[in-house]
Amino acid sequence: MAYLTPRKRATGMGSAKSGVAHFWNMKVSSIGLLILVPLFVFTFGPALGSSYEEMVAYYQHPFPAIIAILTLGVGFMHFKNGFQVLIEDYVHGAAGQYSIIAMNCLCYAAAATGIFSIIRIAL
């Protein structure tokens, strides 16, 4: 450590030991969802409650299927990062870390399950 200058140690670290990656991630995914969410609401909404044959036929069209895949993928990643901030603000110590890890597992699992299901219906 003695050979490391204070400048070198501080470069790229910021006051929180990391940069604005999390903030930037939320911002980019929020803009993505701003486009996807209205498209998803008005494609998914009418399909909800339809019969099995109607539903499968509807999601074999590329547009509603691609919108649903993107919304679940981007949405769950946005949720994962947002939930992390909630926990960091209110839950401290080991309990907070376990909550964030558990929610990471749930979000990736839910996104993968949803995307797999839509692809299986569509193909």
Next chain:
Amino acid sequence: MADVNRGNRPLSPHLTIYRLPITAITSILTRITGNALLVAALMTVWWFLAAASGPEYYDFANAVITSWFGDLVMALSVLGLWYHTLAGVRHLIWDQVIALDIKTAESLSWLVIIGSVALTVLTWIIMLIA
């Protein structure tokens, strides 16, 4: 320290006695709606998974999601989704260091509340027609 008056001093603004300004209410609602959307998101994934599993399981999941309970969750989630979306747009505006003065921030708070209710009503009208 014996003559310090401990009973008649001004209180600091504590959450239990402080009337929250509209900007504070809309701020915490952004967080609440965002995190509450997990319920509807998981129900949606379950609905897709059921459809991928076959007609029998789809009919079960579809019946649950369109029951009075499912309708209630979805109706509240549409409101939460539009609210979170509009509140997110407000954050994107604030990130550009504009509309940060108190008067504009309060107007935007009401715009988010009224806008999300209006979009929810509009969504349900479109769904009922479609």
